[in-house]
Structure formats: structure tokens, C-alpha cells
Amino acid sequence: MDIVISLIGGLGLFLFGMNYMGDGLQKAAGEKMKNILAVLTKNKFLGLLVGTLVTMVIQSSSATTVMTVGFVNAGLMNLQQAIGIIMGANIGTTVTGFLVSLSIDKLAPLFIGIGVFVYIATKKKKVKDAAQIIIGFGILFLGMDLMKNAVNPLKNSPVFIDVLSNLENPVLGIFAGFAITALLQSSSATTGLLIAVAASGCITIDMAFPILFGQNIGTCVTALLSSIGANKVAKRASVMHLLFNVIGTAIFLIFLAKPVSLLVVNLVKTDIKIQIAVAHILFNIINVVILFPFSNLIVKAATFLVKGDDDIIDDNIKYIDTRLLATPSVALAQASRETLRLGKIVTKQLEYSIEALINRDENIAKKVFEIERQVNLLNSTILNYVVKVDKVSLNYEEEDKVAKLFNILNDIERVGDHADNIAELAIYMYENNVSYSDYARKELEQLIRLTLDVYKNSINVIKSADKEIGNQVITNDHKIDASFKALRKNHIQRLNDRVCEPSAGIIFLDVINNLERIGDHASNIAITMIEGFGNN
Numbered sequence: 001m002d003i004v005i006s007l008i009g010g011l012g013l014f015l016f017g018m019n020y021m022g023d024g025l026q027k028a029a030g031e032k033m034k035n036i037l038a039v040l041t042k043n044k045f046l047g048l049l050v051g052t053l054v055t056m057v058i059q060s061s062s063a064t065t066v067m068t069v070g071f072v073n074a075g076l077m078n079l080q081q082a083i084g085i086i087m088g089a090n091i092g093t094t095v096t097g098f099l100v101s102l103s104i105d106k107l108a109p110l111f112i113g114i115g116v117f118v119y120i121a122t123k124k125k126k127v128k129d130a131a132q133i134i135i136g137f138g139i140l141f142l143g144m145d146l147m148k149n150a151v152n153p154l155k156n157s158p159v160f161i162d163v164l165s166n167l168e169n170p171v172l173g174i175f176a177g178f179a180i181t182a183l184l185q186s187s188s189a190t191t192g193l194l195i196a197v198a199a200s201g202c203i204t205i206d207m208a209f210p211i212l213f214g215q216n217i218g219t220c221v222t223a224l225l226s227s228i229g230a231n232k233v234a235k236r237a238s239v240m241h242l243l244f245n246v247i248g249t250a251i252f253l254i255f256l257a258k259p260v261s262l263l264v265v266n267l268v269k270t271d272i273k274i275q276i277a278v279a280h281i282l283f284n285i286i287n288v289v290i291l292f293p294f295s296n297l298i299v300k301a302a303t304f305l306v307k308g309d310d311d312i313i314d315d316n317i318k319y320i321d322t323r324l325l326a327t328p329s330v331a332l333a334q335a336s337r338e339t340l341r342l343g344k345i346v347t348k349q350l351e352y353s354i355e356a357l358i359n360r361d362e363n364i365a366k367k368v369f370e371i372e373r374q375v376n377l378l379n380s381t382i383l384n385y386v387v388k389v390d391k392v393s394l395n396y397e398e399e400d401k402v403a404k405l406f407n408i409l410n411d412i413e414r415v416g417d418h419a420d421n422i423a424e425l426a427i428y429m430y431e432n433n434v435s436y437s438d439y440a441r442k443e444l445e446q447l448i449r450l451t452l453d454v455y456k457n458s459i460n461v462i463k464s465a466d467k468e469i470g471n472q473v474i475t476n477d478h479k480i481d482a483s484f485k486a487l488r489k490n491h492i493q494r495l496n497d498r499v500c501e502p503s504a505g506i507i508f509l510d511v512i513n514n515l516e517r518i519g520d521h522a523s524n525i526a527i528t529m530i531e532g533f534g535n536n
Helices: 002-029 031-041 044-058 061-073 079-092 094-101 105-121 125-156 158-168 170-184 187-198 205-218 220-226 232-267 272-305 322-326 328-359 362-391 396-432 438-464 467-496 502-530
Strands: none
Touching: 002 044, 002 125, 002 187, 044 061, 044 079, 044 272, 061 079, 061 220, 061 232, 061 322, 079 094, 079 232, 079 272, 094 125, 094 187, 094 272, 105 125, 125 187, 158 170, 158 205, 170 187, 170 205, 170 232, 187 205, 187 272, 205 220, 205 232, 205 272, 220 232, 232 272, 322 328, 322 362, 328 362, 328 396, 328 438, 328 502, 362 396, 396 502, 438 467, 438 502, 467 502
16 A cells, blocks of 8 residues: 555656646746747748757647647648657657656755755746756656655565566557556656666566557547547647557567667666666657658548548637647737737727718628627637636746736727727617718818727737837827817817707717727727737
8 A cells, every 4th residue: 555655646746846847947938939839830840849849848748749739720830840740749758758767866855955945045037947947857856766666665576577577468568558648648657657667677678668659659649639629630630640659659569679679778788767768769769760751641641531621710719729728938929919810800890880980881880790799709718718828837927928918908809899889879870860060070080090090000019019109109099189179179169059960969979989998998008018018
């Protein structure tokens, strides 16, 4: 019983340490992660490098693959680009296995102590991120040490030895590796367990190899599950991951297991832990070298297996996907892009509402109401997504961006509401045959032009974060405020002079009030952007 408790506790610490260290690495990387992923549009080889680097940072090939499925599902990446990242993820995940094979677990308390001391002592964000990495590193090795100590007494157990002897059958070894990895959702954790058992001296490299094959297939389960509910292209991305690992396992099992096993033994004479780590590295690198030239065929095979149209555009959502939450900086950048898209949709809504008002066109006003429903749904979807981003581990800059996104989304949604109000006023004018005097119409058209210009520029600032344009928006909003007061005063005078009908006067005042509020929200967006948050 004590062995089981120690093994479970050690595994828990190992997984926590790995995730905590990965969080620290992501925080330290911050915007660099987004910039690294920006090169995905280049070619498959760069995708291979990116997949390796990203997996080294987030400490999970499954998370990298799930994120890739998310990119494909959002239409931000095609299958040709995705296959390179998927292959690179397999190489990146070998880093954790190599680290835990090193005999430095006795230094784990020292790493934890130094990391905690630095974390408490400093107020600098970057130093705290570095301290988190050190703490996670120490906890990972503390868990590894617990697992080794838990397994060590089993080397004298006939039952344990009998179970392990069955793993000499490669098929059983592959199944064991697959099952454990599918259960733990982490190939690195399976490697850690394998190395812990190997430290007891009960496993040879020939017994360990099939388990490594199985864990590579087992790690595909996470991506396959994540593709449920995704589009056809995203499903193909997860199938590509499975095909790559199954084909690689078959090649090794039939042709390369023995030669590579002999190579590993010649490279590392005695230490079984390092032998397993080196075997893991060679297995994944050789697989990539062999299969990378045939990556187009893997894409075609996935397309053949998952039949259907390649439509990847969602009617409501274009850029955001929950699978991207594994990398907060990327998820946040995509939320910003979706917010910019929402702002452009509201621009069209506002233009339609103005056209409906000027021409007293009921049909165009109805278009505004249709867009309003789309805006409300999209705004709600983005807000829910940003809430999810806010719940994951973020650095200070990312937390600030989340807060600013909430403000921007609120202002854009309110502009849509005011456009909806103007369309309702347009319908009232149409149904009641209300019209303005020529002078009132001329004044109103001037304010409309200024308001449209201010709002469009505020949306441009979301994309460019241009301080000069932002300041111009704020300045022009002051002009809108002054114009609103002048127009209200002039129109009240016209009503007193009986130049305008009372019904037209009420509509006029409502319209300019909505335009003034639109200017205020545009100014709010510009102020938020000038404080330091852009989409580029």
C-alpha cells in the first residue's frame, strides 16, 4: 500500500512540476511565443522547428498538437503547415525524458528552495517567471525521486518481475505504453514512469523500446478527442498525427528496433535511464527524417480517410478556438483579431443605420437588426473566450491585455446598440412620414460624417495601435461633443420658431444623442489602445 501511495504521489508531483515549469516558460516567452508561431505561414520545415520549440516550452506534445488542431479549425493554418508542427512536437517532447534520465533528483530540494526564495524576494515579473521555472524543475525531480524510491523495492517481487517479463512481447509493450499515455494524457509522464521502473534494474532497453512506441501512439488520443466537434480539416490534422506515429512505429518495429537498440547500447554502456532517454530521442528524430519527405502523402492519406468538404469558415467565429488556450499568448492574439473583426462588422452596421436614416429605408433598417443579432452573438462568444483565457496562467502584460479587451468589447457592442437605435428611428420616420428641414438635414449629415470617421479610426487603432491616430480620435470626439451641443441648441430654437415639426424634433435629438454616444465609445477604444495594447 505504501508503494502505491508513494507512486501516485510521485507521479502527481511529476505532472504538477512539469506543468508548473511549462507555465513559467510560457510566461517568460510571452509575446515571443506569438512571434514564433507567426512563422507558421512560411513552410513545413519552419513548422517542424516551431513544433519542436513550442513543445519544449509548453512541455507537452499533446498540447502542441491540440493547439495545431485549433489553428486548422480556425482556418489559420492548412494541413501542409500543420504536418510540420506535428512532427516537430514529437521531437520537442523528448527533452523532458532526457532531463529526468539525469541523476540530479537528489538536488530537487535545492532547486525548490532557491526558486521559492527568489520568487518571494523579488517583485520583478521576469525574475518571478524564472523562479517559477526553477521551482517546477525541482518539483518534477522530487516527483521522479519519489517514483524511483517507490518502485525500487519491487525489484525483489516475483509478481512484479513476472509482469515485466511479459513486456518482452513487443505487442504487449506497445499496448502498455499506449494505455498508460492515453490514461495520463502525457507521454512525458509515461517516460518518467518507465525511467523510474528502469532505475530498479528490472527493464532492459529491448523491453523499453516497444513501450516508447506505444506512448507515441497513446499521445494521439488527446488530439483525436479535441477534434470532436471540429470541422473536417481539423479532424484530418488529428488523423495525420495518428498516421505519423503509427507508421513510424511500424517502421521501427519491423526494420529499425534492433539496429537502433544496438546503437544506443554502444553510445551509453551501462546507465539504463539514459539509454531509454537516448532511444526516445533517436526514435522520434529518425521517424521525422524518414517520414518528413513523405509528409504530402500523409496529408493525402488523412484527406482520404476523413472525407468531406474543406469548408473551414464558421458563420460566427473565425479566429478563436478553445484548443489555443494551451498557449495563452496565442489565444489572446486570436481574441484580439476576432475583436477587430467584430469592430468591422459594427462599422457596416453603423453605415447601414445611417443609410436607413437618411433615405428612410425600412429594408436597410432590417439589415441593421440582422447584423445586431450577429454582433450580440459574436460579442458574447468572444467575451466567454476571453474569460477562459483569463482563467489560465498569464503574465502581468497578458492580464493587462485581457482587462483592456473586456473594455474594448463593451465599447464596440455599445456602438452596435446605438446603430440599432438609429435604425429604429429610421423605421419610425418611414412609418410616420417624418422628415427634417433642409437646415437640420445639413447639420445632421456633417455630424454623421465626423462620427463615422471617428469610429472607423478607432477600429484602425485596434489593428495598428497607432498613437497619432488614437489622439486624433480623441480630439475629434471633443468636436463631436461641441457639435452635439450646438446642434441641440439650434434645433430647440427651430422648434420654438416652428420651423420643424415636433415629431421630427424629437427624432433629431435622439439621433444626435446616439451619434454623440458613439463618439464617446470610439474615444474610449482609442484611450484603451493608446495605453499599450495592439493586435499586430
